[in-house]
Amino acid sequence: MPVIEVIFGGVILGGLYALVAMGFNLQYGVARIVNLAYGEFLMTAAFAAFWMFTLFGVNPILGMFLSVPAAFGANWLIYRVLMTPLARRARTRDQLEGETILATFGLLFVLRGAATIAFTANDRYYDYLGEPLRLLGFTFAANRVLAFATAGVIATAVWVVLQFTRFGVALRALAIDPVGAQLVGVDVRRLSALAFACGGALAAAAGTLVSTFLSFNPAIGIEFTMKALVVVIMGGIGNMLGSLAAGLMLGVAEALCSYYVDSGLTLAVAYALFLIVLVVRPRGLFGTA
Amino acid sequence: MVGEDKPFPTRAALAIGSLVTLVVLLAALPWLLSDYGLSFMVSVMSYLVLTVAWALFSGPTRLVSLATSAFFGVGMYTVAMLIKLMPLYATFAVALGVGALLAGVVGVLTLRIAGMFFVIFGFGLSEMIRQLMVWWEINKTHTMGRYVFVPFDATLIYEHLLGLAVIVFFVGWQLRRARLGLALMVIGEDETVARQVGVNVPFAKVAIFVVSAMFMTMTGALMAPRYGFINPNFAFNPLVSFQVVIMAFLGGLQRLWGPALGVIPLIILSELLQTEFPFWFSVLLGIVFMVIVYFLPRGVTGLIEDGWKALGRPLELQRGLTGPLVDAWGWMSRPIILPRGIAGAIEDVWVKIAPQTKGRR
Numbered sequence: 001m002p003v004i005e006v007i008f009g010g011v012i013l014g015g016l017y018a019l020v021a022m023g024f025n026l027q028y029g030v031a032r033i034v035n036l037a038y039g040e041f042l043m044t045a046a047f048a049a050f051w052m053f054t055l056f057g058v059n060p061i062l063g064m065f066l067s068v069p070a071a072f073g074a075n076w077l078i079y080r081v082l083m084t085p086l087a088r089r090a091r092t093r094d095q096l097e098g099e100t101i102l103a104t105f106g107l108l109f110v111l112r113g114a115a116t117i118a119f120t121a122n123d124r125y126y127d128y129l130g131e132p133l134r135l136l137g138f139t140f141a142a143n144r145v146l147a148f149a150t151a152g153v154i155a156t157a158v159w160v161v162l163q164f165t166r167f168g169v170a171l172r173a174l175a176i177d178p179v180g181a182q183l184v185g186v187d188v189r190r191l192s193a194l195a196f197a198c199g200g201a202l203a204a205a206a207g208t209l210v211s212t213f214l215s216f217n218p219a220i221g222i223e224f225t226m227k228a229l230v231v232v233i234m235g236g237i238g239n240m241l242g243s244l245a246a247g248l249m250l251g252v253a254e255a256l257c258s259y260y261v262d263s264g265l266t267l268a269v270a271y272a273l274f275l276i277v278l279v280v281r282p283r284g285l286f287g288t289a
Numbered sequence: 290m291v292g293e294d295k296p297f298p299t300r301a302a303l304a305i306g307s308l309v310t311l312v313v314l315l316a317a318l319p320w321l322l323s324d325y326g327l328s329f330m331v332s333v334m335s336y337l338v339l340t341v342a343w344a345l346f347s348g349p350t351r352l353v354s355l356a357t358s359a360f361f362g363v364g365m366y367t368v369a370m371l372i373k374l375m376p377l378y379a380t381f382a383v384a385l386g387v388g389a390l391l392a393g394v395v396g397v398l399t400l401r402i403a404g405m406f407f408v409i410f411g412f413g414l415s416e417m418i419r420q421l422m423v424w425w426e427i428n429k430t431h432t433m434g435r436y437v438f439v440p441f442d443a444t445l446i447y448e449h450l451l452g453l454a455v456i457v458f459f460v461g462w463q464l465r466r467a468r469l470g471l472a473l474m475v476i477g478e479d480e481t482v483a484r485q486v487g488v489n490v491p492f493a494k495v496a497i498f499v500v501s502a503m504f505m506t507m508t509g510a511l512m513a514p515r516y517g518f519i520n521p522n523f524a525f526n527p528l529v530s531f532q533v534v535i536m537a538f539l540g541g542l543q544r545l546w547g548p549a550l551g552v553i554p555l556i557i558l559s560e561l562l563q564t565e566f567p568f569w570f571s572v573l574l575g576i577v578f579m580v581i582v583y584f585l586p587r588g589v590t591g592l593i594e595d596g597w598k599a600l601g602r603p604l605e606l607q608r609g610l611t612g613p614l615v616d617a618w619g620w621m622s623r624p625i626i627l628p629r630g631i632a633g634a635i636e637d638v639w640v641k642i643a644p645q646t647k648g649r650r
Binding site for chain 1: 351353355398399402404405406408409410412413416417420421423424427428527531534538568569570571572573574575576577578579582583632635636639
């Protein structure tokens, strides 16, 4: 397999990481919630897609029209019920981060344990569009290409909304300066809840896409949370294009590592990148703060 | 206090005397307990060291370390890898060195910057080391898992852990009176102030992080002979980090002995549930933890302190016994109205329970 093909494979994976990280970035960068249970929502969506496909033969891409709004609602509720009290009692941003880390750390174990009880710890896999596809002279699995294309469409949509709508401008203002945003009439509570919910919705979309081409079990959440954290910090907190670029970088680095060294070292690659960023440029590759 | 004249059995002498008695009693336990009782006490003692060591760092600095299982695992797996090459105590020494080195590197790299980076890095550290070890063992040494058969039985493990617990308490106690402890307290309150008064902030943080990690590593190393067969997946178990954080928070972080109070209830819970319903255990732990974070920010210690204060206060019943009864009746006979639905009602209750903050975020 030529290196260029490996790199393309990495880009496809990276597109997915970018999507995962954008969702996390909405929750962390805008709503200021460090959601350690983020990956668990991704895992839940993967299981939802799996059951819809195996029980009712629902196309996973169509199934997203059900699971993504559901995730949006669930995350909105979580913000309103669980995070609002923390946001209210926290005096500084650091304090809020600390408290939300603790609360969502508990949530992580609740969700993961519940999923293991409900679905068992076995690896799951379903066959959706597994046939090879020739593109630009290279061969890819069709489901990976579809996942990449869908991730690309969603990421572009998110970017357009953030860049060109009133809602998006308000979110970006909130990401940069919550106090200033409030002064110019942004309803911080309401928009934070919406941003958090949007982040959860993106996690669900990513989870569905993951389920189409990777095997998964109730324990995968933590790894995606880790990667999302690493990508967000690499790209700069609150910076969506940074997340996109850093996600692609991570995907390519991982693909190269699994090709040349071993596929079991993906988290080590993420950590190596994270360390390089920490040492060289702690505010993120594209951060300005 | 020094220099004051006091009758002979001073408070300090009494305290030291009772502590020594307690340690002697604990040391005698292996000969008094059944095998099951001993294995229970080994769990208690190991988590006691881990939790108090965790609180050494995370208590004053208020940085939540999620890396406990990484150091615990490093200690355990170092012993497992070296046990065929050198005597047991030499493996302990090497493990201690590796753990301190790892903590030093991680601390220097992440603690210099914002606290968030440290938390995130610790969150995945154990998982990353586990991946690296699995890869190393499969590709380089072609072994998956190692046997640790040494004449180091549960009684010896227990006594060593007890010694370690005494040391960690002693270090914690001395730390509170030392310059470093004071510096850490200031850092926890306000880092800018700490820097202004001339505290070497990064050094203080890294130093205490290394000390705390060394205790964790040593616990892992001591626990290695407990399990005959060890593989990376077993040694680097994320649940260890989680349990330690819960135990510390359940106990409360303001007092040195606070974290210890959280250990026993959770070990009992784990003994009851973990073998038969491991996943329910995880769910229950998560719920317990969230309850602590939301409703008991000062842990059991806080409850005890409040209770103690309440006992010391005279009862206040200005309107006699009937006053509270009238109030209760009035409260109960109010009609139930939910103008903003159940969510609204929950929010109202929350506002009453949650500590009020001054000003807005």
